[in-house]
Amino acid sequence: MWSNAQDSALQERARAVIPNGMWGHQSVALMPESTPQFFTRAQGTRLWDADGNEYLDFMCAYGPNLLGYQQPEVQAAILRQMELGDTMTGPGPVAVELAEALTGMITHADWAIFCKSGAEATSMALVTARAHRGRRKILLAKGAYHGAHPWNTPRPAGTLPEDRAHLIYFDYNDLDSFADAVKQAGDDFAGVFASPFRHDTFTDQTLPDAEYAAGVRRICDEHDALLIVDEVRAGFRLSRDLSWAEIGVDPDLSCWGKVLGNGQPISCLLGNDKARKAAGSIFVTGSFWFSAVPMAAALETLRLIRETDYLERIREIGTMFRQRLVQQAAEYGFGLRHTGPVTMPMVLFEDDPDYRFGYRFSDTAMRHGAWLSPYHNMFINAAMTPGDIERALEITAIAFDDIRRNRASVQPSAKIAALLPR
Amino acid sequence: MWSNAQDSALQERARAVIPNGMWGHQSVALMPESTPQFFTRAQGTRLWDADGNEYLDFMCAYGPNLLGYQQPEVQAAILRQMELGDTMTGPGPVAVELAEALTGMITHADWAIFCKSGAEATSMALVTARAHRGRRKILLAKGAYHGAHPWNTPRPAGTLPEDRAHLIYFDYNDLDSFADAVKQAGDDFAGVFASPFRHDTFTDQTLPDAEYAAGVRRICDEHDALLIVDEVRAGFRLSRDLSWAEIGVDPDLSCWGKVLGNGQPISCLLGNDKARKAAGSIFVTGSFWFSAVPMAAALETLRLIRETDYLERIREIGTMFRQRLVQQAAEYGFGLRHTGPVTMPMVLFEDDPDYRFGYRFSDTAMRHGAWLSPYHNMFINAAMTPGDIERALEITAIAFDDIRRNRASVQPSAKIAALLPR
Numbered sequence: 040m041w042s043n044a045q046d047s048a049l050q051e052r053a054r055a056v057i058p059n060g061m062w063g064h065q066s067v068a069l070m071p072e073s074t075p076q077f078f079t080r081a082q083g084t085r086l087w088d089a090d091g092n093e094y095l096d097f098m099c100a101y102g103p104n105l106l107g108y109q110q111p112e113v114q115a116a117i118l119r120q121m122e123l124g125d126t127m128t129g130p131g132p133v134a135v136e137l138a139e140a141l142t143g144m145i146t147h148a149d150w151a152i153f154c155k156s157g158a159e160a161t162s163m164a165l166v167t168a169r170a171h172r173g174r175r176k177i178l179l180a181k182g183a184y185h186g187a188h189p190w191n192t193p194r195p196a197g198t199l200p201e202d203r204a205h206l207i208y209f210d211y212n213d214l215d216s217f218a219d220a221v222k223q224a225g226d227d228f229a230g231v232f233a234s235p236f237r238h239d240t241f242t243d244q245t246l247p248d249a250e251y252a253a254g255v256r257r258i259c260d261e262h263d264a265l266l267i268v269d270e271v272r273a274g275f276r277l278s279r280d281l282s283w284a285e286i287g288v289d290p291d292l293s294c295w296g297k298v299l300g301n302g303q304p305i306s307c308l309l310g311n312d313k314a315r316k317a318a319g320s321i322f323v324t325g326s327f328w329f330s331a332v333p334m335a336a337a338l339e340t341l342r343l344i345r346e347t348d349y350l351e352r353i354r355e356i357g358t359m360f361r362q363r364l365v366q367q368a369a370e371y372g373f374g375l376r377h378t379g380p381v382t383m384p385m386v387l388f389e390d391d392p393d394y395r396f397g398y399r400f401s402d403t404a405m406r407h408g409a410w411l412s413p414y415h416n417m418f419i420n421a422a423m424t425p426g427d428i429e430r431a432l433e434i435t436a437i438a439f440d441d442i443r444r445n446r447a448s449v450q451p452s453a454k455i456a457a458l459l460p461r
Numbered sequence: 462m463w464s465n466a467q468d469s470a471l472q473e474r475a476r477a478v479i480p481n482g483m484w485g486h487q488s489v490a491l492m493p494e495s496t497p498q499f500f501t502r503a504q505g506t507r508l509w510d511a512d513g514n515e516y517l518d519f520m521c522a523y524g525p526n527l528l529g530y531q532q533p534e535v536q537a538a539i540l541r542q543m544e545l546g547d548t549m550t551g552p553g554p555v556a557v558e559l560a561e562a563l564t565g566m567i568t569h570a571d572w573a574i575f576c577k578s579g580a581e582a583t584s585m586a587l588v589t590a591r592a593h594r595g596r597r598k599i600l601l602a603k604g605a606y607h608g609a610h611p612w613n614t615p616r617p618a619g620t621l622p623e624d625r626a627h628l629i630y631f632d633y634n635d636l637d638s639f640a641d642a643v644k645q646a647g648d649d650f651a652g653v654f655a656s657p658f659r660h661d662t663f664t665d666q667t668l669p670d671a672e673y674a675a676g677v678r679r680i681c682d683e684h685d686a687l688l689i690v691d692e693v694r695a696g697f698r699l700s701r702d703l704s705w706a707e708i709g710v711d712p713d714l715s716c717w718g719k720v721l722g723n724g725q726p727i728s729c730l731l732g733n734d735k736a737r738k739a740a741g742s743i744f745v746t747g748s749f750w751f752s753a754v755p756m757a758a759a760l761e762t763l764r765l766i767r768e769t770d771y772l773e774r775i776r777e778i779g780t781m782f783r784q785r786l787v788q789q790a791a792e793y794g795f796g797l798r799h800t801g802p803v804t805m806p807m808v809l810f811e812d813d814p815d816y817r818f819g820y821r822f823s824d825t826a827m828r829h830g831a832w833l834s835p836y837h838n839m840f841i842n843a844a845m846t847p848g849d850i851e852r853a854l855e856i857t858a859i860a861f862d863d864i865r866r867n868r869a870s871v872q873p874s875a876k877i878a879a880l881l882p883r
Contacts, residue, residue: 049554055572056560058737062574063746065551077554081546089554098550103748108546117543124503124530126724128520128832129487132471132499132511138478150477152484155577155726156747166611170619187746188610189588194744197592204623271748297748302548304577304726304749315480322616324485324609325578326525326693326719327726410550 041406045089046075063187064101069454071402071413081108083422086410094410095431099418102272102297106343107422113301113339120335131331133338140341141309146280147289148309152318154328155304157271158186160294161232163308163323165190167292168230168265171317175204176224178231180211182239185232185269185294211237212245214254221258230265231255233290235273235282236379241394241414243387244379249286256288265291265314271306274298276353276382276418279344300336349421357381357419360428367432371439385416393451393459396442403438411435414455463828467511468497485609486523491876493824493835503530505844508832516832517853521840524694524719528765529844535723535761542757553753555760562763563731568702569711570731574740576750577726579693580608582716583654585730585745587612589714590652590687593739597626598646600653602633604661607654607691607716633659634667636676643680652687653677655712657695657704658801663816663836665809666801671708678710687713687736693728696720697766698775698804698840725758771843779803779841782850789854793861807838815873815881818864825860833857836877 053076054060059068060076067074075088084107086094099105106113124131138151154160165177185191189202207223210216211234221228233255237245259266268290273282275298281290291314296306304327310318343349358381368375373396374389388396397413404411409431411417442449451459475498476482481490482498489496497510506529508516521527528535546553560573576582587599607613611624629645632638633656643650655677659667681688690712695704697720703712713736718728726749732740765771780803790797795818796811810818819835826833831853833839864871 049557052561053557056557056564057574058572058732058741061552061556062741063744063750065746065751067551076551077556078546078549078551079553081549086546086550094550096550100548100550101748103548108549114543121536121539124500124508126522126525126726127500127503127530128508128516128518128522129489129498129500130483131501134483134499135471135475135478139474142478150480152479156581156749158747159578162610166619168619169621175621187744188584190611192744194742196742196744197588197590197739199591199597199626201623201626204621204626302752304548304752304755306748310480317619319480319484320616320618322485322609322614322618324487325580326523326728327578328485329487330724330726333726 041092042090043073043075046077049077049089069414071398071405071452073402073405083107083109084420084427092408094408095427096410097417098410098412099420100302102418103302104418104420105275105298106301106340106349107420108302110301112343113336116335116339117303117332120332123331125332126327126330130329131334133331133334134329137334137338140338141307144280144341144345145293145309146284147291147293147311149312150315150318151307151309152323153305153307153334154323155306155325157294157296157306158188158191159325160271160296160306160308161185161191161269162188163321164267164292164294166321166323167308167310167314167318168267170320171229171265171314172263174227174229176207176227176229177205178207178209178217178220178224180232180234180237181208183211183232183234183237184239212248212251214251217255218258221262228262228264230267231259232267232269234269235277238272238379238383238385238416243376244385244416246379247283247286252283252286252288267292267294269294271296273383275344277380279350299340300333301340303333303336305333305337353382353419353421353423356423356425356428357384359425360384360419360431363428363432364435367435368439371443373439373442379416382419383416386411394455395449395451398452398455399442399449400438403441404434407434407437409434463514464512465495465497465510468499471499471511491836493820493827493874495824495827505529505531506842506849514830516830517849518832519839520832520834521842522724524840525724526840526842527697527720528723528762528771529842530724532723534765535758538757538761539725539754542754545753547754548749548752552751553756555753555756556751559756559760562760563729566702566763566767567715567731568706569713569715569733571734572737572740573729573731574745575727575729575756576745577747578728579716579718580610580613581747582693582718582728582730583607583613583691584610585743586689586714586716588743588745589730589732589736589740590689592742593687593736594651594685596649596651596686598629598649598651599627600629600631600639600642600646602654602656602659603630605633605654605656605659606661634670634673636673639677640680643684650684650686652689653681654689654691656691657699660694660801660805660807660838665798666807666838668801669705669708674705674708674710689714689716691716693718695805699802701766701772721762722755722758723762725755727755727759775804775841775843778845778847778850779806781847782806782841782853785850785854786857789857790861793865795861795864801838804841805838808833816877817871817873820874821864821871822860825863826856829856829859831856
C-alpha cells in the first residue's frame with residue numbers, strides 16, 4: 040500500500056531549515072499532493088522515494104536523465120576521472136577534448152565555454168551578444184523560460200525593472216511580432232533568444248515554423264545581431280546536432296545543459312567564429328566550472344549520443360507513449376492534448392481550464408508508481424522500453440478510470456488556484 | 462628537466478575551440494609563462510601537469526581543496542551516494558541533513574538554500590536583501606570580488622550601467638565611508654555585502670576591524686537592512702563557524718561555496734529567521750542544484766571540519782610557512798609582505814610596484830615544483846605537513862637566489878604591464 044509517511048516527515052524537517060521546505064523548480068509546492076519531495080535512489084528509468092515507493096519517472100530529473108540513471112558507461116567514465124582528479128587548480132585535458140567533441144558535433148559551433156547551469160549559459164549569451172557590437176537590446180519570446188537569474192526569473196520578487204532594461208518581448212513563431220521588436224530596438228539590436236520550440240509550462244507546446252526561424256536568422260544577419268538558441272531543455276532530444284539543424288537554421292550562439300553529462304553538473308555556451316571575439320572579451324567564471332569529472336561524463340555521453348541509436352529509440356518509445364495514451368484517454372471519454380516532440384511531451388486534458396483533471400490524473404498516477412507532471416513537459420529517456428510504456432499505461436488506466444468515476448466531484452487543486460486568471 | 466611541451470600543445474589545441482584558449486579565473490593568461498594550464502592528476506597536496514611535472518599546490522583549486530585532494534573519507538561518501546543516485550527528479554534526504562548540519566554549525570543561520578557557485582549564492586543574497594523590505598540600494602566595498610555575474614563581474618564587457626543600478630560603493634574597514642553610503646541610500650537601503658576580510662587581488666590583505674564590523678551590524682539593524690557576509694573564499698579557513706564569529710558579529714545572510722564539499726560542486730546561501738520570508742519569496746534554481754552527491758560530500762566535509770583538528774593544523778602549517786618564508790626572503794635581501802590570515806596568505810614583494818619580482822619568483826617556483834601565485838591570495842590545506850613546507854622552502858630558496866643574482870635584469874611581465882596604472 041502506497042504511503043508517504045517518511046516523505047512527509049522529511050518535508051516537515053525541511054520546512055525548519057529551508058525556506059518553504061524547498062526552493063526552485065524541484066519544489067513540489069505546485070505538484071499534486073501525493074508527489075514525493077525526496078528520492079533515495081535512482082536507476083535506469085526508476086526512482087525510489089523515502090517510503091520505498093518505486094516510480095517510473097517521466098520527468099528525468101527535469102531533463103538531465105537522457106540515457107537512464109546510472110548509465111554504466113557514463114558511470115565508468117566518472118569513476119575513471121575521479122581517480123585522477125576533479126576540481127583542481129586548472130582544468131584537465133578533458134576540457135579541450137570536450138570542446139573539440141562539441142564543435143565537431145554541433146554544426147554552428149566553433150568554440151565552447153563550460154559552466155554549471157543553464158542560466159549561467161544564457162546569461163553568458165546575453166552578455167556576449169551585448170559585447171559583440173556594444174549594443175543593448177535583447178529580444179525574447181513572451182513567456183519563454185531562460186533561467187532564474189534576475190533578468191529572466193519568472194517570479195520577479197527581489198528583482199528590479201533595471202534588471203530587465205533593454206529587453207524586448209515578442210510572440211514566438213510570429214515573424215511580424217519579431218519584426219516589430221527589431222524595429223523597436225532600432226540601431227541598438229544586440230541579439231535574440233529563441234527556444235528550439237515553445238515549451239512553456241501550463242500550455243500546449245508549439246514546434247517552430249521553418250519560415251519563422253529562417254526569417255529570424257535573416258533579420259539578425261541584416262543587423263549583425265546575434266541569434267541565440269537556448270537548447271538547455273531540448274538539447275539532444277530532437278537531434279544529434281542543434282534542434283534546428285533539421286530546419287537548416289544555424290544560430291551564432293547556443294546554450295546547453297541538462298543532458299550534457301547525463302546528470303553530472305555541466306552546461307555550456309557554444310558559439311561561432313563571428314561571436315568568438317565578444318565571448319573572449321567578457322569575464323565569467325565559477326568555482327567549479329573547470330572540474331574534470333563532469334567533463335569526462337559529458338565526453339562519454341556525447342560518444343553514446345554519436346554512436347548509439349538512443350535518439351531513434353526515444354523517438355519510438357515517445358511515439359508509442361503518445362499514440363497509446365491518447366487512444367486510452369479516448370476510451371475513457373477524455374480528450375488529451377499530447378503536444379510537442381514525442382521525446383518531450385506535454386500532456387494536458389481538453390476542457391480542463393483549471394487543470395483539475397490533470398492534477399487528479401497525475402496525483403493518482405503518482406500513488407500507483409508513475410511520476411507524471413500536470414503542468415510541465417516531460418522527458419523520455421533511452422533506458423525506457425516498450426514494457427515500461429505498458430506499465431505506464433496500466434497506471435494511467437487507473438487514473439483515467441478514477442476521473443471518469445468521479446468526474447462531477449473532482450475539485451481544482453488549491454495549490455494552483457491562486458495562479459490562475461480569475 | 463622541467464618541460465611544458467605537452468601543456469603548450471594542449472593550449473594550442475584549446476585556442477582553436479575555446480575563446481582565448483581558456484575563460485575565467487583558472488585561465489593562466491595573467492600568470493607567469495611557466496604556469497601549466499592543464500592538470501592530469503591531483504592527490505593530497507600535489508598536482509601533476511600533462512608533462513608529468515609534480516607541483517606542491519598552494520592554490521588549492523582557488524580554494525575548494527580544504528582537506529587535501531581525494532580526501533579518502535570524502536571520496537567514500539561520494540561513492541556511497543553515487544551508487545544510490547545523484548541528479549534525480551527531487552533532492553535526496555541528504556539535502557535536509559546538510560541544511561540541518563549547516564544551521565547547527567553556523568551561529569547566525571536558521572536556513573539554507575543550495576546552489577552550484579559562489580556567484581549564484583551572492584546573487585541570491587542580493588535578490589533576497591531587495592525582497593526583504595522592497596528596497597533597492599545594495600552597498601559594497603570598492604574592489605571586493607563577489608562573483609562574475611553582470612552586476613559584479615570585475616570586467617564590465619557586455620554588461621550595462623543598469624546591471625549595477627542601485628549599487629553604492631564604500632571603503633572596506635572605514636565606518637565613516639560606510640555611513641556616507643548609508644546616507645546616500647536613504648530610505649532605500651536594502652543591504653550590504655561584507656567580505657570577512659579584504660582579499661582583493663594584487664594588494665595586501667586586511668583583516669576586519671572589530672569596531673567596523675560591529676558598526677556595520679548596528680547601522681543595518683537601525684535601518685532593517687540585511688548584512689551579508691560573503692564567505693565564499695574564506696569559509697572554514699578561519700573558523701568552524703562564520704569567520705566573523707570570533708569578533709562577535711552575526712550577519713543576516715552568508716554566502717558559502719568553494720570548500721563546502723572539498724571540491725564537489727556545491728555552494729549555498731544561509732540566512733536567519735529575519736530573512737526567511739524574503740528568501741522564500743524569490744525564485745532561483747538550477748538544473749543541478751538538487752543533486753545528492755555534492756551534498757553527501759559536503760555533509761562528510763562538515764563532519765571532518767567539526768571532528769578533526771584540521772583548523773589547528775592549517776593554522777600551524779600556515780604560520781610556519783609565513784615565518785620561514787619571510788625569514789628566508791630577508792636572508793636573500795628581500796622584504797616580503799605576507800598578509801592576511803596565515804591559512805590564506807597573500808605574498809607580495811616590497812618595492813615591487815610592477816610585480817616584476819613577484820612574477821619572476823612565481824615563475825621560477827613553478828619550474829621547480831611549487832604552484833605559487835604572484836597576485837592572488839593562496840590557500841593552505843589540511844593535507845600539508847611540515848615536510849611539505851620544507852620542500853616549498855627549498856624551491857623558494859632557488860627562486861629568491863635567482864632574483865638576487867639577476868636583480869638588475871629582471872623585467873616586468875608583459876602579461877600584466879597593460880593592467881597597471883601608468
